[in-house]
Amino acid sequence: MTVLAIDQGTSSTKGVLVADDGIVLARASARVSCSFPHPGWVEQDADEIWESVQAVIAAMPLGTPIDAIALSTQRESAVVWSGDFVSPVIGWQDARTAPDCDRLREHEAFVRARTGLALDPMFSATKLHTLLDGRDDRHAGTIDAFLIHRLTGEFAIEAGNASRTLLMNLETLDWDPELCALFGVPLHTLPEIRRSDAGFGEHRGIPLAAVLADSHAALYAHGAAKATYGTGSSVMVPSDASVDGLAHTLAWLTDKPVYAVEGNILASAAALDWMARTLHVDRLEPLALDATTTDGVHLVPAFSGLGAPHWDRGASGVIAGLTLGTRPKHLARAAFESVAHQICDILDLVGLEALHADGGATASALLMQLQADLSGRPVHVSASPEMSALGAADLAAGGRRERPVRTFEPAISDDERHTRREAWHAAVRRSRMATPELEASLR
Structure with a gap:
């Protein structure tokens, strides 16, 4: 099986075409920019990220059959979209929601028990709440969910990425209604959680067979x-x-x-x-x-x-x-x-x-x-x-x-x-x- 693996990171998107024996047949890369509009803020352009993914796909050699696509993505970064509207990406490094986390400190033990994570602005929940801004008619998710939707039209998120949002229950492996209520993220705005190898639809007839968060993907490889x-x-x-x-x-x-x-x-x-x-x-x-x-x-x-x-x-x-x-x-x-x-x-x-x-x-x-x-x-x-x-x-x-x-x-x-x-x-x-x-x- 020849797999086109796309690794969407903070500073670049890489494409690697991998043959059945593991040999790398081709590589491509496209830079992705960050902006820092205020101290402690880190933003990216979701459309630029999508264009970088398209660029590395287009850079693969013509005539080489591709049996499957695999995706690894930066984690915790949050984006909201609907139709032609796409919000800025609030990056995983962004600290603007630290005050929101501080207001929830009395719930810190509960959050850690349900999610395994610290109550910290690195994780996605407070970012998603900020981006939704009271709207409940938009898609809310991480970079993998956004790219899955752009690549295949399916509204889904990989379970490992979902576990980085402060909204997934680490025991049930599903969205936790109490956490969603605590962080003010409507449950219906979130994508369906799928297993990492469940399949995420097709892009131009090629199945998107596997999705992993980038650090998790490296752990799998090692x-x-x-x-x-x-x-x-x-x-x-x-x-x-x-x-x-x-x-x-x-x-x-x-x-x-x-x-x-x-x-x-x-x-x-x-x-x-x-x-x-x-x-x-x-x-x-x-x-x-x-x-x-x-x-x-x-x-x-x-x-x-x-x-x-x-x-x-x-x-x-x-x-x-x-x-x-x-x-x-x-x-x-x-x-x-x-x-x-x-x-x-x-x-x-x-x-x-x-x-x-x-x-x-x-x-x-x-x-x-x-x-x-x-x-x-x-x-x-x-x-x-x-x-x-x-x-x-x-x-x-x-x-x-x-x-x-x-x-x-x-x-x-x-x-x-x-x-x-x-x-x-x-x-x-x-x-x-x-x-x-x-x-x-x-x-």
Whole structure:
């Protein structure tokens, strides 16, 4: 079976044509833009996202028969549409609904018990309520639901994506009327929840055979605990049990549900991109490689607060440890270390002997070595940067395929690792305004 896998992410949409033996026959990519209309807001254009999907489909080689389409998508981002009307997409990083979440804090234990998720503006419910704006005659959903509707005309959402909305009951695997009432999202505005391999209609005669959320698709492709390094990062570990500070989520639903715990990081490649723009360089890694240490500098990229395991939207982005000797190379290296440290904060909560890694930022050997050093674990990096797309293709084709990896081993002592991790924790406390010195200065 030849599968066209479409991976719709925050910064781009990728298309991968996968043969029956798992060989990639063709690739295509289209950029997708973000806008930041107000501090803490992140928006995208749903029509631009749809056009990017059409572009990668059109870029596939003519004459190659395609037996099925598979879709992996960014999660939690919300959109509302009806007829010719399409709202802006409120992105998963967007923090504008933090006050709405704060007003519901008395219900936090109830929400977590039903959904496995923190009461946080990253998730879709408060975004959907904002976009509906009292209207109950529109479709409301996540990016997968919007694209399924555009591709096939069917109004459906994949179960793993639905589990990221704060509206699906993790036990019944269906929309929860009490949650919908709590968040003010009319039940009838939401799409039908379907299993990940249920089939989602046809696009120009080709079945849309499988849909997965992007991080879930990468987990399916790896078959083991993994970190996906994208605009943000996802550390996901298959598990039926919950872990404090991490989301408990549905990974996918086929003949039975598969659950996972996950830590969501809001700024990974976004932190690297920000630092590159700030330092006015096209490529950050060569500059970072010019430094052997950060010289005591730490970047905490809490641009819209911190995600797991802190879930602190009040945290502020900080650069700590600046001195007169600080140079751009130290700032560049600190940006790379910030990504690895954030992953380590989640790994500290789960017992893993090794970590599998994928995503665009894994192309950086510096970042992967830092990850191995700071975590004290070997990091097995996928040889393919398109694991989300390949995971969706695997599901559509009926099963996971083994793929080659390259491994990075830890190369620093336990004492050095402990010292560097403690320095990072101190920087995070500054970001959260929790150090005694900062608290005293604010009195």
